[in-house]
Amino acid sequence: MVTYQDIARHAGVSTATVSRVLSGVGGAVSDDLAQRVRDSADALGYRSNRAARALRRNTSDTIALIFPDVEQPFYATIARQVEERAASRGRPTVLCNTDEDLEREQDYIALMIEERVAGVVLAPSSEDVATVFPLLEAGIPVIAVDRRLDGDPVSSILTDNRAGAYELVADLLRHGHRRIAAITGTTVATPSRERLEGCRGAIAEVDGAELIVGEGKLRDAVGVENTMDLAGRLTAELLSSWADPPTALFCGNAVITQGVLRALRASRRRVPRDVAVVGFDDQPMFELLTPPLTVAAQPAEEIGARAADELFEHITDPGHAPAVTILPPELRFRASCGGRHRRRARDPQPEETREGSAGSAPATRQRHQ
Amino acid sequence: MVTYQDIARHAGVSTATVSRVLSGVGGAVSDDLAQRVRDSADALGYRSNRAARALRRNTSDTIALIFPDVEQPFYATIARQVEERAASRGRPTVLCNTDEDLEREQDYIALMIEERVAGVVLAPSSEDVATVFPLLEAGIPVIAVDRRLDGDPVSSILTDNRAGAYELVADLLRHGHRRIAAITGTTVATPSRERLEGCRGAIAEVDGAELIVGEGKLRDAVGVENTMDLAGRLTAELLSSWADPPTALFCGNAVITQGVLRALRASRRRVPRDVAVVGFDDQPMFELLTPPLTVAAQPAEEIGARAADELFEHITDPGHAPAVTILPPELRFRASCGGRHRRRARDPQPEETREGSAGSAPATRQRHQ
DNA sequence: CTGAAAGCGCTTACAG
DNA sequence: CTGAAAGCGCTTACAG
Numbered sequence: 001m002v003t004y005q006d007i008a009r010h011a012g013v014s015t016a017t018v019s020r021v022l023s024g025v026g027g028a029v030s031d032d033l034a035q036r037v038r039d040s041a042d043a044l045g046y047r048s049n050r051a052a053r054a055l056r057r058n059t060s061d062t063i064a065l066i067f068p069d070v071e072q073p074f075y076a077t078i079a080r081q082v083e084e085r086a087a088s089r090g091r092p093t094v095l096c097n098t099d100e101d102l103e104r105e106q107d108y109i110a111l112m113i114e115e116r117v118a119g120v121v122l123a124p125s126s127e128d129v130a131t132v133f134p135l136l137e138a139g140i141p142v143i144a145v146d147r148r149l150d151g152d153p154v155s156s157i158l159t160d161n162r163a164g165a166y167e168l169v170a171d172l173l174r175h176g177h178r179r180i181a182a183i184t185g186t187t188v189a190t191p192s193r194e195r196l197e198g199c200r201g202a203i204a205e206v207d208g209a210e211l212i213v214g215e216g217k218l219r220d221a222v223g224v225e226n227t228m229d230l231a232g233r234l235t236a237e238l239l240s241s242w243a244d245p246p247t248a249l250f251c252g253n254a255v256i257t258q259g260v261l262r263a264l265r266a267s268r269r270r271v272p273r274d275v276a277v278v279g280f281d282d283q284p285m286f287e288l289l290t291p292p293l294t295v296a297a298q299p300a301e302e303i304g305a306r307a308a309d310e311l312f313e314h315i316t317d318p319g320h321a322p323a324v325t326i327l328p329p330e331l332r333f334r335a336s337c338g339g340r341h342r343r344r345a346r347d348p349q350p351e352e353t354r355e356g357s358a359g360s361a362p363a364t365r366q367r368h369q
Numbered sequence: 370m371v372t373y374q375d376i377a378r379h380a381g382v383s384t385a386t387v388s389r390v391l392s393g394v395g396g397a398v399s400d401d402l403a404q405r406v407r408d409s410a411d412a413l414g415y416r417s418n419r420a421a422r423a424l425r426r427n428t429s430d431t432i433a434l435i436f437p438d439v440e441q442p443f444y445a446t447i448a449r450q451v452e453e454r455a456a457s458r459g460r461p462t463v464l465c466n467t468d469e470d471l472e473r474e475q476d477y478i479a480l481m482i483e484e485r486v487a488g489v490v491l492a493p494s495s496e497d498v499a500t501v502f503p504l505l506e507a508g509i510p511v512i513a514v515d516r517r518l519d520g521d522p523v524s525s526i527l528t529d530n531r532a533g534a535y536e537l538v539a540d541l542l543r544h545g546h547r548r549i550a551a552i553t554g555t556t557v558a559t560p561s562r563e564r565l566e567g568c569r570g571a572i573a574e575v576d577g578a579e580l581i582v583g584e585g586k587l588r589d590a591v592g593v594e595n596t597m598d599l600a601g602r603l604t605a606e607l608l609s610s611w612a613d614p615p616t617a618l619f620c621g622n623a624v625i626t627q628g629v630l631r632a633l634r635a636s637r638r639r640v641p642r643d644v645a646v647v648g649f650d651d652q653p654m655f656e657l658l659t660p661p662l663t664v665a666a667q668p669a670e671e672i673g674a675r676a677a678d679e680l681f682e683h684i685t686d687p688g689h690a691p692a693v694t695i696l697p698p699e700l701r702f703r704a705s706c707g708g709r710h711r712r713r714a715r716d717p718q719p720e721e722t723r724e725g726s727a728g729s730a731p732a733t734r735q736r737h738q
Numbered sequence: 739c740t741g742a743a744a745g746c747g748c749t750t751a752c753a754g
Numbered sequence: 755c756t757g758a759a760a761g762c763g764c765t766t767a768c769a770g
Binding site for chain 4: 389399
């Protein structure tokens, strides 16, 4: 193993000079010496030792991702964006999946502190600020994505969940639906809470409209397959065990949507004839279903890109003030709520797609002092 | 910051004893002292410093994932499995996306060596063994997934690509198709190469059958959206620019399948009436399409689980011999190749699903010395 | 601009 | 079983 010692001897300089040249910090070095150091490093086949650097600097270059589950495409996209930006700066990215388990979240946070990571992109499983205390205490910058924390102690970047859910339910109401069931995940975290608020807001504006909330039942959902199954089971219950079953379903995210659609297929129910369906989150295949699904698409790439950019700003400037960024979802009205877009499956027509943005475009940004 | 020094003073022992107790290695310690050390560590709120440990041991606990793209569900599933198993051992997992770019792959490997990672799970972008030389030279265990390297210098875990592709194309042939186009990604890596071989094998058994290979055009595909677009464009070309266009399409993976289906929808082509489609890889939504899609599903979870288990064995026992594990895909014959399963879209019936395993179940395992 | 030297927090022969 | 002490490969005041 080649060390600074070896390079210093080879180039006839001190290890301090080697460090200044190869790490790029600690002051200027004359062009002459710098070149000699680089040549010696190349000649000897030097490879840096990041552990030694991290020990000395008391921080690594690593960026941590703490998410519920990278198997969910929404988080995979964010992970991809952050990782790409970190890599371009020579920073490794660590991946942690919490499955919405608060204890695992705490364990991962402790582990990341032991790793002295340079920063964390976190989709917290609750809005309890205590979650991030250890990180803030350790002086590690945190950006929340998809979710926020009480009082917004750190920057958050998320979709306008209320607006997206409101528009989806409003579309169901416009199509005449009055009994609408919302199937969402754990309501402890931001998305379910805000999306339900959006649903309720739309419902409240129409006389006789009613929202059936299938919340909570998915609280123990772990993993994509399991979540789909639980969503499907809940769907079956809702549609069969009520004297007056809902005529439309609001699905809280893409995984739930898939579980719901699978359950409807299994019980031979047709969309939208038997029951209308709208969903938060889009997926490439949702457009190819018969009928195509009406959804609110989240700007996942932009959330990831902004999270990375903002995290690097906080790393560079620890005094950087936290801000909450709320990005508008893209409403994609297709044919799954019935009426307007309905057509015979055997006679496909080009689908009308009304695309629009909900919420105050392009983004709401709140600065905190 | 609390260090071993502080704990040693507090407990009235040496730092060597503290290390033996808290790291669990370096020899036995009397119960009495051990308890005092643990109590002191708790009392002082000790947090370990993994950089210091890594520097001293000359290896970190970290497991590295080097994949084309975690946005592809297949890799996300593997990442999830490995990460989960690493976490249960207190090991962080680093995520690297190469986009099949050989230079980025080399850069990531160099970075992982700088990190002194404990092991690597790699889906190499080529079969060139030179890829893993630096890792092997650095004494870092490597497991290849989804792909192999020439001469199999390291353990590999992958699907029986030939068998899966063979069965899919054989089903198309059984349905009377004779001009079949294969749309695959880069052919430098194992999956495309082996899947094409499987296609050719089935074609060769039927007189007058012909395989049109749409390979290579997707070589520069970067990212999920871009790959879908390129696959779609290639589909449009194949179906329109030929005097005698193919009547069936073999899609090399789930991303390509989605791009192909999107292009068929855009050009108002119906499956299987206008063109039959089969795909390697399954997705929850593929079953809900009209008609449901015939696919060869990969055991992604098992690949990830086995990769993790085998990697830990190599870390524990550096002499562990490399082995190639080939897992059978699950053939899911649905209705997208026409005939048998065809039904009117407005009159859904429970679909017949013939599930079977191709290849020599349960797994082929070759030991190398 | 450059170097000598201390030290980051651990681990590990070595001696007892 | 336990401790004194060296040292892993860097970085960084400090002095010149």
